[in-house]
Amino acid sequence: KAGVTQTPRYLIKTRGQQVTLSCSPISGHRSVSWYQQTPGQGLQFLFEYFSETQRNKGNFPGRFSGRQFSNSRSEMNVSTLELGDSALYLCASSLAPTGTETQYFGPGTRLLVL
Amino acid sequence: GQNIDQPTEMTATEGAIVQINCTYQTSGFNGLFWYQQHAGEAPTFLSYNVLDGLEEKGRFSSFLSRSKGYSYLLLKELQMKDSASYLCAVRDQAGGGNKLTFGTGTQLKVEL
Numbered sequence: 618k619a620g621v622t623q624t625p626r627y628l629i630k631t632r633g634q635q636v637t638l639s640c641s642p643i644s645g646h647r648s649v650s651w652y653q654q655t656p657g658q659g660l661q662f663l664f665e666y667f668s669e670t671q672r673n674k675g676n677f678p679g680r681f682s683g684r685q686f687s688n689s690r691s692e693m694n695v696s697t698l699e700l701g702d703s704a705l706y707l708c709a710s711s712l713a714p715t716g717t718e719t720q721y722f723g724p725g726t727r728l729l730v731l
Numbered sequence: 732g733q734n735i736d737q738p739t740e741m742t743a744t745e746g747a748i749v750q751i752n753c754t755y756q757t758s759g760f761n762g763l764f765w766y767q768q769h770a771g772e773a774p775t776f777l778s779y780n781v782l783d784g785l786e787e788k789g790r791f792s793s794f795l796s797r798s799k800g801y802s803y804l805l806l807k808e809l810q811m812k813d814s815a816s817y818l819c820a821v822r823d824q825a826g827g828g829n830k831l832t833f834g835t836g837t838q839l840k841v842e843l
Contacts (some may be wrong), residue, residue, distance in 0.1 A: 639782060648828070648829055650829050650830070650831070652831075658819075659833055659836060660833035661833070662816075662830050662831060662832065665829050668747075673829070673830040675830070695813070707773060713831055716830065719776050720764075720831065722766075722773040722774045722775070723773055725773055
């Protein structure tokens, strides 16, 4: 079974631009979560989607948004990019958002904002 | 809110045993995870504890004490490939769902 896939793997943008990242979960997984990883802050939760609905949201500004499609694929968007948005963005999928379900991470999208 | 603490760095010798501790303070609790992350790679799942006690999986074991807000990951027969960052994460039941709060990770270096 294929793992979580994320595209693109690397991205360079300039301040003020916007970016869209894509995540395809493991087949059959319906819950998708997004995390931001930086050297200083570690892994921080952005948001979680299940059945096309946002279930949880982390403490990030409204410039960060996401959505999930009917096939469970998810996208996240960051508008008006800032230098501090440079990070590894990780997507994780699980069968469902409850119980003992384990999250499996994709390889991430490394975003550099210049 | 949640607070998760784990040591920043540890060094151990190949073939030895190492214990990585994690303490947490949470408003709710619905399980504790350990992940391994090699440099430049995605975190990979190691273990999950929701009840008190020890979970063993090959060379890796994880222990949880909910009353003490404490967990540890035990790695036996260390190998060079075990050099990585080990992340402790807690699932907060208050919000439901899969929101995980991660510690900053323990960078383990295995030496000859």
